[in-house]
Amino acid sequence: MRAMAGAAPSEPRLRADARRNSEQIRSAAIGAFQGQGLTVPLEKVAQAAGVSKATIFNRFGGRIGLIDAVIEEVVARELFAVIEHTRSVGAVERIAYYLTAIRDLQYRQPAFNDVLLQTYPHSRQLMEICRVGSEANEEFIAAARASGALRPEFTAGDLHALVLDNALALKHGTRPPRDDYDRRTMYLLDGIRGRSAASGGR
Structure with a gap:
């Protein structure tokens, strides 16, 4: 029997539309x-997706649900890759690689700064990323101090503060040219290096 004109779509069709x-x-x-950070208006997301803002709430429950659904692809995957690669770098060079990679990620990914600043503390995924990052900071600072790659008074708390200060500057200030940004990263590294790093490990 042919479907009546104007009949409601079938359930499989509705499920397919919802998935799409x-x-x-x-x-x-x-x-x-990735381009504008986690605070981008949901209207812009809806417009880019070709749906209404209400559809975002229907499918994901709002901004927090949407963040939890995509934060792995937006931030976590790349951050965790940085952490894993840092563990493979020699002890003297490790902290320099890590800090340079973190500052690079901050410059390229506005959403990473929103994670660091815990802009949405009700996002469980976001807070889990913060926990993993904090543990990595403690691990790498402890190893760098033990190897002499860092000034002995430099702590994980100091690194955390420097990263947060940078996040605030990038989010609320004027973004510097990349060359200037990288040059300042080198100044920062020169200021926290210990004797073994300054002497090339000798």
Whole structure:
């Protein structure tokens, strides 16, 4: 029997539409968050996805649910790769690689600064990233101090403060040219290096 004109779509069709909408929203959110940070208006995400803002709430429950759904692709995957690679670097060079990579990620990914600043503390995924990052800071600072690669008075708390200060400057200040930014990273590293790093490990 042919379907009556104007009949409601079938359940499989509705499920397919819902999946398509969800994937469109996810893709739009990843692009928007990577380019503009986690605070980008949801209207922009909806517009890029070709749906209404209400659809985002229907599918993800709002901004927090959307962040939890995509934060791995936006921030976590790259940050965790940095952490894992840092563990493979020699003890003397390790902290220099780590700090340079973190500052690079801060410059390129506005969403990473929102994570560091815990802009949305109700996001469980965001807070888990913060926990992993904090443990990595403690690990790398302890190893660098033990190897003499850092000034002995430099602590994980100092690194945390420097990273947060940078996050605030990038989020609320004027973004410097990349060359200037990288030059200041070198100044920062020169200021915290210990004797073994300054002498090339000799």
